Amino acid sequence: MGLSEPPAADPRLVHAQAIKSSHRVRDRSLCNNLITLYSKSPKHHLLSYSLRIFNQITTPNIVSWTSLISAYSNSPLSLHHFVSMFRHPMLPNQRTLASLFKTCAALPHCLSFALALHALSIKLSLNTDPFSGSALTNLYCKYRLPQDARKVFGEILDRDKVCYAALIVGFVQNSWATDALSMFTDMICCNVRSTMYSVSGALRAAAELAAFEQCRIIHGHAVVAGFDRNVIVGSALVDGYGKAGLLVDARQVFNENLEAMNIVGWNALMAGYAQLGDKNSVLELFTCMNGRGFDPDEYSFLALLTAFYNTGSDVESERWFARMREDYGLAPGLEHYTCLLGAMGRAGRLQEAERVALTMPFEPDAAVWRTLLSICAYHKEADMALKMANRLLELDQQDDSAYVIVANVLSANGRWDEVAEVRKMMKERRVRKEGGRSWIEVKGKVHVFLSGDRRHDRMEEIYAKVKELMEEIEKLGYEPVGDQMLHNVRESEKREALRYHSEKLAVAFGLVSGAASPGKPLRIVKNLRICKDCHQAFKYISRVVEREIIVRDLNRYHRFSNGSCTCGDFW
Numbered sequence: 001m002g003l004s005e006p007p008a009a010d011p012r013l014v015h016a017q018a019i020k021s022s023h024r025v026r027d028r029s030l031c032n033n034l035i036t037l038y039s040k041s042p043k044h045h046l047l048s049y050s051l052r053i054f055n056q057i058t059t060p061n062i063v064s065w066t067s068l069i070s071a072y073s074n075s076p077l078s079l080h081h082f083v084s085m086f087r088h089p090m091l092p093n094q095r096t097l098a099s100l101f102k103t104c105a106a107l108p109h110c111l112s113f114a115l116a117l118h119a120l121s122i123k124l125s126l127n128t129d130p131f132s133g134s135a136l137t138n139l140y141c142k143y144r145l146p147q148d149a150r151k152v153f154g155e156i157l158d159r160d161k162v163c164y165a166a167l168i169v170g171f172v173q174n175s176w177a178t179d180a181l182s183m184f185t186d187m188i189c190c191n192v193r194s195t196m197y198s199v200s201g202a203l204r205a206a207a208e209l210a211a212f213e214q215c216r217i218i219h220g221h222a223v224v225a226g227f228d229r230n231v232i233v234g235s236a237l238v239d240g241y242g243k244a245g246l247l248v249d250a251r252q253v254f255n256e257n258l259e260a261m262n263i264v265g266w267n268a269l270m271a272g273y274a275q276l277g278d279k280n281s282v283l284e285l286f287t288c289m290n291g292r293g294f295d296p297d298e299y300s301f302l303a304l305l306t307a308f309y310n311t312g313s314d315v316e317s318e319r320w321f322a323r324m325r326e327d328y329g330l331a332p333g334l335e336h337y338t339c340l341l342g343a344m345g346r347a348g349r350l351q352e353a354e355r356v357a358l359t360m361p362f363e364p365d366a367a368v369w370r371t372l373l374s375i376c377a378y379h380k381e382a383d384m385a386l387k388m389a390n391r392l393l394e395l396d397q398q399d400d401s402a403y404v405i406v407a408n409v410l411s412a413n414g415r416w417d418e419v420a421e422v423r424k425m426m427k428e429r430r431v432r433k434e435g436g437r438s439w440i441e442v443k444g445k446v447h448v449f450l451s452g453d454r455r456h457d458r459m460e461e462i463y464a465k466v467k468e469l470m471e472e473i474e475k476l477g478y479e480p481v482g483d484q485m486l487h488n489v490r491e492s493e494k495r496e497a498l499r500y501h502s503e504k505l506a507v508a509f510g511l512v513s514g515a516a517s518p519g520k521p522l523r524i525v526k527n528l529r530i531c532k533d534c535h536q537a538f539k540y541i542s543r544v545v546e547r548e549i550i551v552r553d554l555n556r557y558h559r560f561s562n563g564s565c566t567c568g569d570f571w
Contacts, residue, residue, distance in 0.1 A: 031057050032067045039071030062093050070099040074106040079113060094132040097121050101135035105142040114139055118152075128155055134163040141170025146179075161193050169201040172208070180205035181214060194221065196230045203236035210525045210552045212244035213441045219253075229257060235265035242272020245523060245550045245557050247281075263294050270303035275557045277310035277566055298330055305339035309346070310556055312570065317343035334362045338371055345375030346570060350384055366395050373402065377409040378570055385409040386418075400426075400433045438502035438526045440510050449505040452497070456505075458512065463500070465508035470499055473540035481533040502526070503534045507541065507549060521548035521559075529553050529571060539563050 031053050038050040050071040057064050065085040072078040082092070082100055092100070097117060104114035118136060121127040127136070133156035140149035153159070153167045164187040171180035184202040187194065199222050206214040219228070219237055227233040234257035241250035254261060254269050266289045273281040282303055289296065301324045308317035321340050324330050332340075337360045344353040353372060357364050369392040376385035389406040392399055407422045426432075439448040447456065456462060470478075480498050503524055510522040530538075530553040538549050542560040549560040559566040 028057055028059070028061065028064065032063050035064070035067040035071055039067075039073075060090075062090055062096065065090055066093065066096040066099065069096060073099050073103050075103070076107065078103040079110075091124060092120070092126075094126045094129040097126055097132040098135035101132065101139045105135075105139040111143050114143075127152070128157045130156055130158055130160045130163050134160075134166040137163065137166040138170060141166070141173055144174060146171055146174040146176050150179075159190075159192065161187075161195050161198065164192055165195050165198040165201065168198050168205075172201050172204045175208065177205040177208040181209075181211075184218070188221070194225055194227070196227050196232050199225065199227050200232045200236035203233070203240040207236070207240040207243040209439075209446070210244045210523070211441050211446060212241070212246050212523060213444050215240040215244055215246070215249075217444060229260070231257065231260045231262055231265070234260070235262060235268055238265050238272070239268035242268055243275070243552075245272075245276070245552060245559075247272050247276065247278075263289075263297060263300070266294060267297070267299040267303060270300065271306070274303045274307035274310065275552075276559065277307060277556070277568075279304075279307035279311050279313060279316070282307040296328060296330075298333060298336070301328075301330065301332070302335055302339070305336055305343070309339040309342040310567070312343060312346040312568070314343040314347035314349060334360075334365060334368070337362065338368050341368060342371045342375065345372055346378070348379060350376065350379065350381060354384075364391070366392055366399060369395070370399075370401060373405050377405050377412075380409060380412050382409050382413040382415060397429055398431055400431055403431060404433055434528060436502045436526065436528050436531070438506040438524055440506040440522070440524055442510070442513050447506070447509060449502045449509070451502045451505075452500050453502065453505055456509065458509065461512045462505055462508045465512050466499060466504055469504075469508065469511075469541055469544060470537070472544045473537060476540050476543065478537060478540045481531075481536050498531075498533045501531060501534050503530060503551065504537065507538070511545065521550050524549065524551045526551060526553045529555055530558060535565065535569070535571075539565055 034053050035050045038053070050068060054060065054064060054068045060068075065081070069078050069081050069085070072081060078100065082096070085092070085096075097120075100117055101114065104110040104117065114136075118127065121132055121136070126132050133152060136152050137149045137156075140146070140152060149167060149170050153163060156163055164183065168180050168183050168187070171177070171183060181202060184194075184198060184205075187198060199218060202218050203215065203222075206212075206218060215237070218240075222228045222230075222233050222237070228237075234253060237253045238250045238261075241247070241253060250269055250272050254265060257265065266285060270282045270285050273279075273285070286296065286300060286304060289300070301320065304320050305317055308314070308320070317340050321332060321336065324332055324336070337356070341353045341357055344356070350372070353375070357368055357372065369388050373385055373388035373392060376382075376388055385406050389402045392402040403422050403426045407419050410416075410418045410422065436451050437448055439446050441447075449456070453459070454463075480495055503526055506524045507522055510524070530551055535558065538551065538558070538560045540563065542549050543563045551558040551560070553571065555571050556567060558571065
């Protein structure tokens, strides 16, 4: 006998219908279905009926046990029922294990139990099945073990779209963006159909890399696959284009999906404008979002406060920070405080910013002290910079940014003996300045450059182009801005080191390779803050080549055009 369940029916009505039809619910398959129905009911207090019905089954089979275990998924009771099943004894199937892996991923401190389950799956030869394999892949990713997840994935014999989606999303969650994109490509090459999760995961990976061409390629795939109107994919597209600096494209996707767009999409678009320092667009979107009935969350306010920080709008930052608590009942987090401190510090209110940092309801982390240190450097406040650097080093003595920034601000004040002390301290602690990497995407391929790099196939052309650009901008008045960590280096060597910084090589390659058609911007991504010399040089280069140059560095976007930058020389 089967069950004919009307849409959104109360499972008790279905249960009553079954009792009335069969007088006594004895059929095991009927009971198994009822257990599942009760577990899926939005009325959570009905879950206990699942166990009650299970106890009525005279000889529960593996489907019965799996239904019960799945009913209590994400609860420790799921593991308890599994242990009971094992004692009967009854061996699990791949669906039983998949539910258990899901529970272990959702509960804290369950890795040891999950490892025992993994060993059991190998013993029963269930680790190669896609159902349990995809759940195990997801579990390892949730526990920040992506290498183990990759190994599990490699052992699955018949990988389906769920398996690929689990690994792609898991890689993104672990910041393995390049691997996520590689896996998405592998999925397409193996003729495995994508899902909204694999597509949105690939878009998140492209967003992390600011790989705008990859965003467009995946966008095209989403259109062909019919996912372009899916709200999850749409939000990921807005995020991807926004983080690549393509706000026109992000806004277009957003408008096309406006009626279905959720709070994630609104926040993604606001965050994109915030990184460019476009506070007016962020405020406009915030007002529109409110008007459409969406309640802003902590990410909405983070976008607002980031925009105010990037524009140095300290008064607006304080006002909206207060509104977040008073008008919307949201508790500011550490990131919100960091943005507030940054805006206050940029406006020259360094002492107040320090006082807020020391009295906020959180222990200041490295990002807080690094923000205040950078602001002290911007204002050339050497004594306060030393204080901030010491606080940062108390948290991590190997933080190279603390030494580099404080050395630069000390040198700007002519305090060369202290600069030497900083360099000596770095040497004694064996701290090395992190190497700068910049990359540019050309025809879907990412080209990565290091400072002084000579490994690229077209390096002769690149170096010749750099030389040509530097000669042209020197005619316009450009003068090198040296790194004070190179204070004792000969002037000629210093100029040579500055000339071939990674971002300059990336721009030169973009020009010689035709990275974008004439009139279109060149887009560079850097793993660190753009240095002062490259920032100064790019303002001149944008005039020489008559092109916009967009750089996404560790902190924000810089849009160079006709000799100026949108950051207002603060970053």
